[in-house]
Amino acid sequence: MHFTSEQRLDDGVLEREFTLGGIPGILWTPASASASASVPLILLGPPPLGLRKVYPRLVARARRSAADGFAAATIELPGSGDRPRWPAAEQALADLRRALEAGEPVGDEIVDALILPLVDKAVPEWQAALDALLSLPEIGGPVGYSGGVISIGTRLAVVEPRIVAAGLFAGSFVPRAMFEEARQVTIPLHVLLQWDDEGNDRQAALDLFDAFGSKKKSLHANMGGHTGVPQFAGEVAAQFFTRHLK
Secondary structure: OOOEEEOOOOOOOOOEEEOOOOOEEEEEEOOEEEOEEEEEEEEEEEEOHHHHHHHHHHHHHHHHHHOOOEEEEEEEOOOOOOOOOHHHHHHHHHHHHHHHOOOOOOOOOHHHHHHHHHHHHHHHHHOOOOOOOOOOOOOOEEEEEEEEOHHHHHHHHOOOOEEEEEEEEEOOOOOOHHHHHHHOOOEEEEEEEEOOOOOOOHHHHHHHHHHHHOOEEEEEEOOOOOOEEEEEEEEHHHHHHHHHHH
16 A cells, blocks of 8 residues: 555544555545554445545545544545546446436346446455555554445455445445345445435345345435435434444
8 A cells, every 4th residue: 555645634634545556545534543542444435436526425424434433445446537447347337328318127237247347346456455454553443334336335245354334325236146145244234225316226225125134234215316315314324333333
């Protein structure tokens, strides 16, 4: 991990940009974090739009995490932002948009081509980032995961034992293969669903929630589209992580 920039935000949060094996990322730590007082960590899963584009949303989530005593970190997803183009993913996205614009059903082949390769690439990168982040003296456990793509969060919840709780955003298409993985998830889950999300298959999101094997899981559904998440929903999610990471 190589830090490339550093700034102190007005609330005392330290923001550091980094690269790890050519992958850009950002780490936020509260002013209270030190080698003698390490803090838990929340991994912020971004949407596949590029960190620069979604930075305002990410930094708001990170600052709330810091106020609760947690560090937060994110990394750029494969094919997003300044990372190399990924022609296969771009083709799958184009196929998805054509189906949506034509009012046609989105078939399993399109969803699989769009999501499964992304999960296969992104999850090992998240694990490598977690290795590097937990080697920093000011960051300890436990670790939570927050965000989308929901299939990435599902895979991480299965394969990464250092993640003890996950807040998942039900706002992306879900391959059928992920339902079997969901049955293997046992950590506490907080799932956020926008009921009128224009780009989400609501029934698939409900079915995925039902498939999760966790005994402690909650579904929080709000009226509105993909970007209409009410402010209080963030408060509820923050309380979830406070319960399970402290």
